Structures are given as structure tokens and as C-alpha cells.
Amino acid sequence: MPIPSSLVTLLVGMALVLSGLWVGYNVDLLPLDASANAPVYDSLFRVLFSIGTILFLGIVGLVVFSLVRFRRRPGDQTDGLAIEGNLLLEIVWTAIPAIVVLFVGIYSYDIYERMGGMSSLNDHSAMHRMPPMETMEASVSTAGPGVDPTAAPALKAPRVWGGIGTGADETNVLPVEVTAMQFAFIFHYPEGDITSGELHVPNGRPVELRMKANDVIHAFWVPQFRLKQDVIPGQPTVLTFTPTKAGSYPIICAELCGPYHGGMRSTVVVHEPEAYDAWLLKNSPVTATVASAPGTPTA
Amino acid sequence: MTVASPNDFQDSLQPQGWLRYFSFSLDHKVIGIQYLVTGFLFYFIGGALAGVIRAELASPISDFVSRETYNEVLTLHGTVMIFLWIVPVVNGGFGNYLIPFYVGARDMAFPRLNAVAFWMIPPAGILLIGSYFITGAAQSGWTAYPPLSLTTPALGQVVWIVSVLLLGGSSIFGGINFIATVLKLRRPGLKLMQLPMYCWAMLGTSILVVLSTPVLAGTLLLLSFDIVAHTGFFNPALGGNVVVYQHLFWFYSHPAVYIMVLPAFGLVSEILPIHSRKPLFGYTTMVYSILAIVVLGLVVWAHHMFTSGTPPWMRLFFTIATSFIAVPTGIKFFNWLATLWGGKLALNSAMLFSCAFIVNFVFGGITGVALAQVPFDIHVHDTYFVVGHFHYIVYGGTVFVIFASIYHWYPKFTGRMLNEDLGRLHFLLTFVGFNLCFAPQHWLGLNGMPRRVAEYDPSFTTLNQISSVGALLMAISSLPFLYNVLVSAFKGQVAGDNPWNALTPEWLTSSPPPVENWIGAAPLVEHPYGYGVDEDALSVEAATGRDLWSGTGRR
Numbered sequence: 108m109p110i111p112s113s114l115v116t117l118l119v120g121m122a123l124v125l126s127g128l129w130v131g132y133n134v135d136l137l138p139l140d141a142s143a144n145a146p147v148y149d150s151l152f153r154v155l156f157s158i159g160t161i162l163f164l165g166i167v168g169l170v171v172f173s174l175v176r177f178r179r180r181p182g183d184q185t186d187g188l189a190i191e192g193n194l195l196l197e198i199v200w201t202a203i204p205a206i207v208v209l210f211v212g213i214y215s216y217d218i219y220e221r222m223g224g225m226s227s228l229n230d231h232s233a234m235h236r237m238p239p240m241e242t243m244e245a246s247v248s249t250a251g252p253g254v255d256p257t258a259a260p261a262l263k264a265p266r267v268w269g270g271i272g273t274g275a276d277e278t279n280v281l282p283v284e285v286t287a288m289q290f291a292f293i294f295h296y297p298e299g300d301i302t303s304g305e306l307h308v309p310n311g312r313p314v315e316l317r318m319k320a321n322d323v324i325h326a327f328w329v330p331q332f333r334l335k336q337d338v339i340p341g342q343p344t345v346l347t348f349t350p351t352k353a354g355s356y357p358i359i360c361a362e363l364c365g366p367y368h369g370g371m372r373s374t375v376v377v378h379e380p381e382a383y384d385a386w387l388l389k390n391s392p393v394t395a396t397v398a399s400a401p402g403t404p405t406a
Numbered sequence: 407m408t409v410a411s412p413n414d415f416q417d418s419l420q421p422q423g424w425l426r427y428f429s430f431s432l433d434h435k436v437i438g439i440q441y442l443v444t445g446f447l448f449y450f451i452g453g454a455l456a457g458v459i460r461a462e463l464a465s466p467i468s469d470f471v472s473r474e475t476y477n478e479v480l481t482l483h484g485t486v487m488i489f490l491w492i493v494p495v496v497n498g499g500f501g502n503y504l505i506p507f508y509v510g511a512r513d514m515a516f517p518r519l520n521a522v523a524f525w526m527i528p529p530a531g532i533l534l535i536g537s538y539f540i541t542g543a544a545q546s547g548w549t550a551y552p553p554l555s556l557t558t559p560a561l562g563q564v565v566w567i568v569s570v571l572l573l574g575g576s577s578i579f580g581g582i583n584f585i586a587t588v589l590k591l592r593r594p595g596l597k598l599m600q601l602p603m604y605c606w607a608m609l610g611t612s613i614l615v616v617l618s619t620p621v622l623a624g625t626l627l628l629l630s631f632d633i634v635a636h637t638g639f640f641n642p643a644l645g646g647n648v649v650v651y652q653h654l655f656w657f658y659s660h661p662a663v664y665i666m667v668l669p670a671f672g673l674v675s676e677i678l679p680i681h682s683r684k685p686l687f688g689y690t691t692m693v694y695s696i697l698a699i700v701v702l703g704l705v706v707w708a709h710h711m712f713t714s715g716t717p718p719w720m721r722l723f724f725t726i727a728t729s730f731i732a733v734p735t736g737i738k739f740f741n742w743l744a745t746l747w748g749g750k751l752a753l754n755s756a757m758l759f760s761c762a763f764i765v766n767f768v769f770g771g772i773t774g775v776a777l778a779q780v781p782f783d784i785h786v787h788d789t790y791f792v793v794g795h796f797h798y799i800v801y802g803g804t805v806f807v808i809f810a811s812i813y814h815w816y817p818k819f820t821g822r823m824l825n826e827d828l829g830r831l832h833f834l835l836t837f838v839g840f841n842l843c844f845a846p847q848h849w850l851g852l853n854g855m856p857r858r859v860a861e862y863d864p865s866f867t868t869l870n871q872i873s874s875v876g877a878l879l880m881a882i883s884s885l886p887f888l889y890n891v892l893v894s895a896f897k898g899q900v901a902g903d904n905p906w907n908a909l910t911p912e913w914l915t916s917s918p919p920p921v922e923n924w925i926g927a928a929p930l931v932e933h934p935y936g937y938g939v940d941e942d943a944l945s946v947e948a949a950t951g952r953d954l955w956s957g958t959g960r961r
Contacts, residue, residue, distance in 0.1 A: 138853045151781055159772040166739065166768045170761050173746040177682075178753050187684035187749035189938025196744065197691045197737070204736040208729045208775065215779035216722060222781055323554040324648060326713060326788060330854035333785040337713045339649065340553055341642025344715050357863065361713075361788040361856040363547050364554060366473035369859030 123165050131157025141356055141377065142332035143349035144222040149333075151218045158207060223347065280347070281308065285318040287325035287338040289364055290371040299391045306375040309383035310353045316346040326361035329375055335361055350377040430525065432517035433921060437524050438503030439819060442812075444524075445495035448486050448531055453881060455483035460843075460877040463870045468860040476860040477545035478538060478562070484548030485566065488662065489573040490531050492804050496669035497615070498524065498580050500811055501608050503819070504676075505584060507912035507919075508602045510593025510928035515586035523579035530572035537565040547858060549655060552629060552640035552648050560633050567630045574619045574626075577665075581615030584608045593928050599693070602910050602934045603686060606693050607672025610700040614661040614668075617704065622658035625651065649714055656707035664703040666800055667767075668696060670807035671738055674760050677814050678742055680908045681757040682749030685935040688741040695734035702731045712783045721780045728778035735771060739764060755829030759810035762837050766802025770795055773848065788858075791851025797844045809836070812891070817905045821917040822898030828890040832883055839879025846873050910934045 131153045140146050177187070283306065284295040294303045308314045318327060320340040327346060328335040331354075336346040360371035378386060421429050426436050427443070458479045462470040471479065502520065506513055514520045537543045544566035546555035555563050588601070588609045628639040629651065638644025640651040679686045686692065708716055708724040716724075742764060751757060773795040776782050786792060809832070816824050846869040855862050862870070904913040911931045915924050 136849055136852050148781055148785060151779065155776045155779070155782065159776065163768055163772055166743065167765050169743050170746070170764055173743070173749075174751060174753065174761060177746065177749050177751050179683075179750040183750060185683070185750060186938045187682055189685055189936075190687065190744075190748065191685045191935075192688040192690070193744075196740075197688050200740040201691075201733060201737055205730075205733045208732050211775065211779065212726050212729045215725065215781055218779075218781045219722075323557060324551060326856075328788075328856065330785070330852075333781075335713050335784050335787055337715060339642075339715055341646075341648065342715055357854060359854060359856050363477070363551070363858040365558070366477060366545070368477075369468065369473075369856075369861040 119168075123161055123168070126164065127157045127159075127161030130160045139331050139352065139354075139356075140333070141350055141352040141354065142329075142334065143351055145331065145333045145351075147218055147221050151215055154214060155211065158211065280313045280315045282315050282317060283308075285316045285327065285338065286321060287318065287327070287360070288321040289323065290360070290367040292325075292327070292358060292360075292371075292373045296387070299387050301387065301390050301392065303390065305373055306358060307383060307386050308350055308375065308377055309380045310350055310377050311380065313347055313349045316348075318344045318346060323364050324362050325364050325371070328359045328361040329356050330359070331356040332375075337362055350375075353377045353379050430521050432513065432521055434502045434506050434514045434517065434520065435919060435923075437520055438499055438501075440524050441494050441499035441502060441527075444527055444531070445491050445499055448490035449495075450884070451535060452483055452486035452491055453884070455479050455486065456877060457881060459483060460874040462860055463862070464874045466862050466864040466867050466870075471860075473860050474542075474545060477547075477558075477858075478543040480858055481544045481547050481566070482534065482538060485534060485544075485570065486531070487800075488548060488666070489570060490527065490534070492666045492800060492808075493573075493577060493662070494527055495808055496666065496673070496804060497577070497584075497608070497611060498527075500604070500673060500815070501580070501584055501669065503815070504604055504912055505587055505608055506591070507915075507923060508605045508910065508934075509588055509591050510596055510911060510930065511587060511591040512922040512924075512928070514583050515591050516583050519579050520583050523576045523583070526572050526576040526579075530569045530576070533565055533572070534569040537562050537569075541565060549659070550626075550629065551655075552632065552646075552651050553642060555629060556632055556641055563633055564630055567626045567633075571623055571626055574623050577615050578619050578623075581612035581619070584612040585616065588612075593930060595930050596932075599690070600932050600934070603675035603689070603692055603696075604669070604672035606696050607668045607675070610696045611665050611668045613700055614665050614703060618658040618661040621654055625654040625658070649711070649716075652711050652714055653708065656710045660707040660710060661703050663796075663799065664699060666804050668699065670763070670804040671696070673807050673811045674742065674763060675738075676910060677756050677760050677810055678745050679935045679937060680814075680906050680910075681752045681754065681760075682746055683937050684745055684749040685937055686741070687744035688737075689935070691737055692741055695737040698734035699731060702727060702734070706731060706778075709778055709783070712780050713787045725778055725780050729775055732771060732775050739768060739771075754813065754826055755824070755833055756810045756814040758830065758833045759806050759813065759836075762833070763803055763806040763810065766798050766806060766840070770798030770802055773798065786851050788856055789851030790847040790855045790857055793857045794844045794847035794851065797840075797847075802840060802844070806836070806840075809833075809887070814906070815912075816891070816894070817901035818912055818917050818919070820895050820898070821901055822894050822896075823901045823905060824894045824898060825890050828886045832887045832890065835879055835883030835886070839876045839881075839883055841876070843873050843876025843880060846870075909936055 134156070136156075137149055137152060140149055282297055284297065285306075286293040286295070291304065292306070294306045295301070296303070316327065316336075318336065318338045320338040322340065324340065325338040326335055327338055329348075331352075332348050332350070334346060334348055336344050338344060355374050355376050358373040358375050360368060362368075364371060426433070427440055429436075431437060431440075458471060459476070462468070462476055464470075468476065470476075502514065502524075534543070541561040542559050544550065544555070544563045545558040546563065550563070550566065588605050592598075592601075628637075631637040632639050632641050632646070636644075638646040640646045640648055642648055675686055675692065706724055706728040708720055709728045712721055712724075746761075773791070777786065777792065777795060813824055813829055816822075850866055850869055850873075851857075853866070855866050901917055903915065903917050905917075906913065909931065911929055911934070912919070914929045914931070
């Protein structure tokens with residue numbers, strides 16, 4: 108007695124969903140997660156990976172099955188069934204992707220909010236904290252045609268576009284000024300007046316990068332933090348993150364910036380807080396007493 | 407009203423025989439072949455450039471070419487492949503050849519404009535390629551983002567702009583011509599909803615071309631002013647805004663993806679029913695999903711700019727809009743699967759390439775929906791993940807369809823069949839090589855390899871070498887194809903007028919067709935997909951999955 112096709116379909120569907128979930132949660136394609144929003148990102152990745160696997164396996168399975176099952180036998184010159192359409196089926200496969208896409212969209216919006224992406228919408232803290240040095244060029248870039256650029260700075264704070272993660276806990280934020288140029292990142296610490304070619308940050312403390320570019324567009328990317336923000340000439344940008352694992356991770360320029368683009372790399376060193384304080388003390392160019400006072404408010 | 411026709415010149419000025427392919431011919435079929443052959447020449451140039459990139463990336467240090475040359479090569483590769491290969495071939499090539507047949511016309515609406523559109527391409531291509539040897543080519547990528555494009559050597563960048571403007575102009579001329587032909591040149595009695603699906607695809611594509619390409623042209627003009635006349639539209643040092651350029655650029659260049667992909671959807675909709683011996687499933691929904699893709703395709707451009715400093719509300723809007731393109735696209739894929747289901751599938755090269763297109767494009771579509779999500783994109787934007795994604799769309803999608811279409815329509819073009827064994831060998835090499843080349847790039851992007859680099863972290867060496875081997879296989883795969891196409895034109899098996907036993911109008915004439923397409927009146931094809939048997943023996947409502955499974959009800 109043949110197995111009813113509805114049962115076969117059900118079993119195949121269940122196997123498909125289970126294998127998709129298994130792949131999504133067991134195949135690890137991502138690098139180490141070393142910032143507070145990396146695990147959040149990874150949970151989104153797992154959901155997308157599972158849904159994608161289910162869809163991909165299902166469709167590839169159907170194609171392969173059709174190619175084998177419905178292949179034209181030698182000598183068979185007849186046509187297939189003259190099925191021109193089926194309204195119910197069309198509704199089903201319009202509705203299901205629409206629901207999946209809506210779910211994915213809402214879920215990723217939720218993820219985005221948890222990563223702090225939406226907070227910069229009304230976040231003026233980043234603007235207040237921007238040092239006045241960018242005021243001039245920022246206002247020029249955002250004043251737009253018709254507005255007298257010289258009048259703008261007096262009226263409003265320069266518009267700062269934040270990357271993900273802006274608006275973190277404000278009292279404890281470590282500000283770092285980032286200048287991107289062909290072909291290097293320069294990090295300047297207002298606390299302690301240190302200038303460095305590597306980014307040194309303490310573990311567990313929010314870091315706010317205030318970024319500007321001197322020449323062309325660059326992008327600041329740390330794969331282990333799952334963060335990227337373009338560094339745009341004429342328009343300061345902000346990126347906030349909280350490292351969670353001590354170690355050294357690559358900083359990569361991700362926007363084509365010239366011949367040595369591939370070599371425009373640096374390192375972010377996440378220290379334990381004590382080690383970071385020691386680093387700060389050691390590298391401060393002025394006398395240690397002056398530098399350490401603002402440099403260690405959190406210790 | 408006098409309409410220019412190929413006959414005006416036929417006896418006096420126009421060369422006959424093979425020479426007409428080098429002439430200012432007004433015959434849409436000649437122009438179609440001109441587009442196709444020119445496109446393939448540029449495909450091999452672009453492929454050689456890709457070979458240089460993969461050779462450089464076989465080792466983690468910059469050792470194969472100089473860094474400047476590498477950036478020139480990647481810029482030329484992108485520009486050649488998009489503007490000189492895919493866009494002209496799927497639009498100009500197959501469009502010119504097929505659309506007049508499908509609407510029952512003897513030529514395009516504006517044959518002279520059509521010829522002008524084609525003849526803008528060779529000078530643009532020669533200019534672009536020649537710039538590498540004479541002035542040095544542009545180095546700022548096919549996106550030409552300022553301020554990089556303002557600071558790299560100016561001459562090469564200006565030549566690049568002139569070349570792209572010429573190609574954009576050619577594309578606009580073609581788009582206007584297709585819209586006019588489909589809407590106004592239909593044979594009397596032929597309704598819009600009876601047109602083969604490729605007509606709808608080309609109508610949608612042409613609307614996108616006409617709406618968005620002028621924006622690119624204007625943007626590039628402003629960019630050239632910035633370079634030549636030192637204006638400050640996009641120069642931050644002079645008060646310009648670089649992000650505005652990105653908005654304007656992607657307002658064209660995202661629809662450009664659909665300009666490359668929608669015609670491929672149309673072509674595959676022609677190929678699948680014929681080789682499955684079944685009607686195209688869900689004709690009406692296929693038409694509406696094309697129109698939905700056209701509308702949505704115009705409002706998703708900023709998903710290329712999630713890391714560019716766009717405000718959060720904009721990121722959210724473009725995430726949702728982009729995700730929803732998956733719905734009409736998904737409808738098309740499910741309809742193709744339903745077209746295959748229960749058919750009599752001929753496993754020939756055209757069918758294999760078409761089915762591989764479905765597989766590749768679904769993979770690229772899934773990574774595309776993932777990339778549409780802002781938080782996801784912020785990690786992988788401008789990495790090899792994106793490189794992998796769009797090659798799955800444009801190569802795994804469109805180029806596979808181009809090959810399927812060559813195997814399918816070659817008998818019509820030449821009157822001779824291509825060799826199937828060589829075709830299957832070509833398919834196997836292409837499919838394996840393609841996946842070997844581009845699948846590992848997703849992992850590379852997730853783990854920290856940015857795109858457009860000549861050097862990379864040594865820990866990525868193995869996967870990059872696998873990718874380069876895949877690229878080598880793809881290069882090798884073009885050998886059986888080339889041999890097949892060249893030799894079969896003279897020694898191939900004679901095809902006859904309608905070797906596939908097809909119903910669409912281009913097969914209802916001789917192979918190759920006469921100058922004005924038909925001897926006598928054009929046939930009225932009301933059911934271009936009227937394949938299938940036993941319509942009354944097994945109605946749709948009565949059929950269960952088990953009937954299809956067990957084959958009851960089929961002869």
C-alpha cells in the first residue's frame with residue numbers, strides 16, 4: 108500500500124525544518140564575538156541562517172526531484188500536464204514569503220534597537236560631546252544649498268550621524284577621536300592626550316569613537332565586534348561599542364580608499380581595566396600625575 | 407508616416423552576407439547578433455580581468471600586479487561586466503532579436519535609433535579598455551565614489567565617465583525603443599496579456615532604464631565637473647557632500663541590478679515551458695510580480711549605504727522595502743518550480759543552465775534578504791560576503807541564463823544545433839567552477855576579508871586559493887563553449903525551423919528568419935505557452951499531489 112502523499116509531504120517538511128534549525132544553530136561561520144552587540148548579532152545570524160537553509164534546501168530539493176522524477180524518457184514525445192495556474196497555490200506562496208519577510212524585518216528591527224541603532228535618532232548626547240573642531244566642516248556638509256553655511260554653527264549643533272550602538276551609558280563612556288587617512292587610522296585620547304596608531308580600550312567599558320576622515324572615505328570595521336561605520340570626509344560620524352573579551356582584534360578599512368587600501372589595517376587591543384590604566388599611564392606624553400587624573404575616573 | 411525598414415537599403419547600400427554584421431544595419435536580428443557577439447567579446451575581456459584579480463588573490467601579499475594596476479583592473483572588471491556585457495546582452499542582444507517576433511512586428515519601432523544605440527557600444531568599450539593602455543584607467547571602482555574618484559588620476563576617471571555616459575545613452579535609447587515596440591507595434595489582435603513573458607520583463611526593465619539611467623548620467627556629469635572644472639558638488643573640501651553622490655549613484659545602480667536580472671527572468675520563463683512541455687505556471691501573477699519588482703526596485707537604493715551615515719529611519723525604511731522585493735521574486739521562483747512539476751523535462755544544456763540559475767539565484771536571494779537587514783549588513787557591508795552575494799545574482803543568475811538562452815536560441819540564430827555533449831561539459835565545468843569560486847567568499851566576508859583589496863590576512867589563503875581554482879575552472883569552461891559555438895555554426899546538425907517544437911512566434915518562421923521575419927503575415931499567437939495534453943482528462947481541481955506523483959491521468 109502506498110504511503111499517502113500528504114504524509115510524505117508532511118514528513119519531508121518536518122525534516123527540512125529540523126535540518127535547517129540544526130544547521131543554523133550548529134554550523135558556526137562567524138568569528139569570535141568580542142563586543143556587547145556581537146552575541147545579539149549572532150542570534151540574528153542564526154535565525155536568518157536557519158530560515159535560509161530551510162528555503163534553500165527545499166527549493167534545491169524540488170528542482171533536483173523534478174529533474175529526476177519528471178525527466179523526459181527516451182522516445183517520449185508527449186507533453187506534460189496542461190496546468191496553467193492555481194489561484195490557491197499562488198496565494199499560499201505569496202502569503203508565506205510575505206509573512207517570513209515581515210517576521211525577519213520586525214525581528215531585525217528589534218535586534219537593531221537592542222544594538223542601539225535607533226537611539227541616535229533623538230540622541231543629542233553625541234552631538235554635545237563632539238569637540239568643536241568639526242563644527243565648521245560638519246555644518247558645511249549638512250547645511251545644504253540655500254542655507255548660509257557660516258550662520259549654521261551658531262544656530263544648531265553639527266549633525267553627527269551615528270553608526271550602530273550610539274547613546275550607550277553616558278557617564279562611563281571612553282571617548283576616542285579617530286582620524287582616518289590614506290592609509291592609516293590615528294587614535295587620539297582626550298583623556299590623557301595620547302595619540303596612538305593602535306586602539307587600546309578597557310574591557311567592559313563603552314567606547315565612543317568620534318571619527319573623521321582627512322582625505323577620502325574610509326570605513327572602520329572590527330569583525331569581532333560586528334561593527335562597521337564609514338569615516339566620511341566633511342561629515343563626522345560616531346560609533347559606540349562595548350568590548351567584552353580581552354584580546355587583540357584587527358581593525359580593517361572596508362571602503363576602497365586607494366592603492367594601499369588592503370594594507371590599511373590596525374589593531375584594537377582590549378585590555379583588562381587595570382592593564383588599560385597602566386597603558387594609559389605609560390603612554391601619556393605629559394607628566395603622569397596630570398594625565399592619570401582624568402584617565403582613571405572609572406577605576 | 408514613413409517607417410524606416412531594412413528593405414529601404416536592401417538592394418542598394420546595405421551589405422549582404424556576413425558583412426552586414428559589421429554594417430549600420432537596421433535589421434533587428436542583425437543588431438541583436440551584433441550586441442550578442444560584442445557582449446561576448448567584452449565578457450572574455452572582463453573574464454581575463456577577473457583572472458588577474460584571482461591570480462593576485464592567490465597569495466595574501468600584493469605580488470602579481472602593482473597596487474595601482476590592481477585597482478584599475480577591478481574598476482575595469484566591474485564596469486566591463488556590467489555595462490558592456492550583461493546589460494547590453496540581456497537587454498540589447500536578446501531583446502532586439504526576440505521582441506519584434508513576440509509582438510508580431512517586422513522590426514523595432516525605431517530601427518535607426520536601434521542601430522545608433524548599438525554603435526555607441528564599441529567606441530565606449532574601446533575607450534574604456536584603451537584608457538588602460540594610453541592614459542591609465544580609473545582606479546576608484548565601478549562605483550567611482552568621490553572623493554577617491556576626485557583624487558585618483560583624473561584623465562582615466564574622465565575617460566571612464568565618458569565611456570559610461572555613452573553606454574548609458576545607448577541603454578536609454580534601447581529602453582525607449584523597447585517600450586514603444588511592446589506598447590505600439592503589437593500585431594492587430596494581440597493583447598498585452600497574451601505576450602510572451604520576456605516582453606513583460608523587457609517592458610519593466612525598460613521603464614527602469616528610462617527612469618533611472620538619466621540620474622546616473624547627471625550624477626556622472628557633475629562628477630566630471632568636479633574633476634575637470636574643480637566645482638564642489640561632491641568635494642567636501644569645497645563644501646560638497648559625498649553621501650549625496652552615493653544616493654544619486656545607487657538610485658541608478660540598484661535598479662541596474664533589476665535591469666540585469668529581470669530580462670533573465672523573462673528569458674528563463676520562455677525556456678522552461680518549452681523544455682518542460684508544460685504551460686508557464688501562473689502567467690498573470692508572473693506579470694504582476696514583474697511590475698511589483700519594478701516599483702519596489704526604485705525605492706530600495708539606500709540599502710547600499712547602511713554604513714554611510716544614513717539616518718536610522720532611512721535605514722529602517724530601506725530594510726523593509728528591500729526585504730519585500732523577496733515576495734514578488736519568490737512568486738516567480740515558485741511559479742517556475744510549478745512549471746517544472748509534472749512536466750516532461752528534457753535534460754539538455756538549456757534546461758540544465760536554467761535550473762542551475764534557479765538554484766544559484768535562490769542562494770543569492772537568501773543572502774540578499776539577509777543583507778537587507780541593517781544589523782546584518784553593518785557587519786558584512788563592503789566585504790567578500792557582498793562580492794559572493796552579487797556574483798550569485800549576476801553570474802549565477804543572469805550569466806547562467808545567458809548561456810541557457812544561447813543553447814536555446816542558437817538554432818534560431820544560425821539554423822544549426824549546438825553539440826549537446828559539449829554543452830553539458832560546459833555546464834558541468836561552469837557550475838562547479840562558479841560555486842567553488844564564489845561560495846567560499848561568503849565565509850571570507852563574515853570573518854574579516856574586505857572587498858577590493860590586493861592583500862589580505864594570511865589566514866584566509868586557503869579559501870582564496872580554492873576560489874581562484876574555481877575561477878580557473880570557469881575560464882576553462884569557456885573553451886568547450888567557444889569551440890561549440892564556432893564549429894557548430896558551420897558543421898552543426900541542421901536544426902530545421904522549430905527543433906524544440908515550440909509555440910512562441912519566433913519559432914513559427916524559418917531558421918534563420920528572413921529579413922522581415924515572416925513570409926506573409928505575422929502569425930497571431932494567442933497562447934504562447936499552450937503546451938500540454940489531456941486538459942479535460944485531468945482538471946486542475948481534480949488533480950491531487952498523488953495523481954502527479956504516481957503519474958495517473960498522464961498518457
